[in-house]
Amino acid sequence: MPPEFMQKLHIGKMIESELRSQKRTVTWLSRQLHCDCRNVYDIFSRTSLDTSLLMRVSVILHYNFFKALSDVYYDTFEDS
Numbered sequence: 001m002p003p004e005f006m007q008k009l010h011i012g013k014m015i016e017s018e019l020r021s022q023k024r025t026v027t028w029l030s031r032q033l034h035c036d037c038r039n040v041y042d043i044f045s046r047t048s049l050d051t052s053l054l055m056r057v058s059v060i061l062h063y064n065f066f067k068a069l070s071d072v073y074y075d076t077f078e079d080s
């Protein structure tokens with residue numbers, strides 16, 4: 001896959017961006033996930049996540065990250 005696609009597909013950055021756009025804090029998300037703040041920062045650094053964790057984050061933030069990832073994929077490759 002092209003590098004620009006992988007950069008757009010960085011799920012951790014997408015989660016961090018959505019969290020910030022909702023004006024929520026890392027502490028808030030860590031409480032919702034029942035984990036330490038360090039784990040949330042670890043999530044932000046990841047390029048991929050287990051689907052069950054991604055589902056939990058999607059529900060907590062009321063944002064469909066699965067659709068967002070799909071949209072990035074199809075936007076990148078629809079002309080191919």
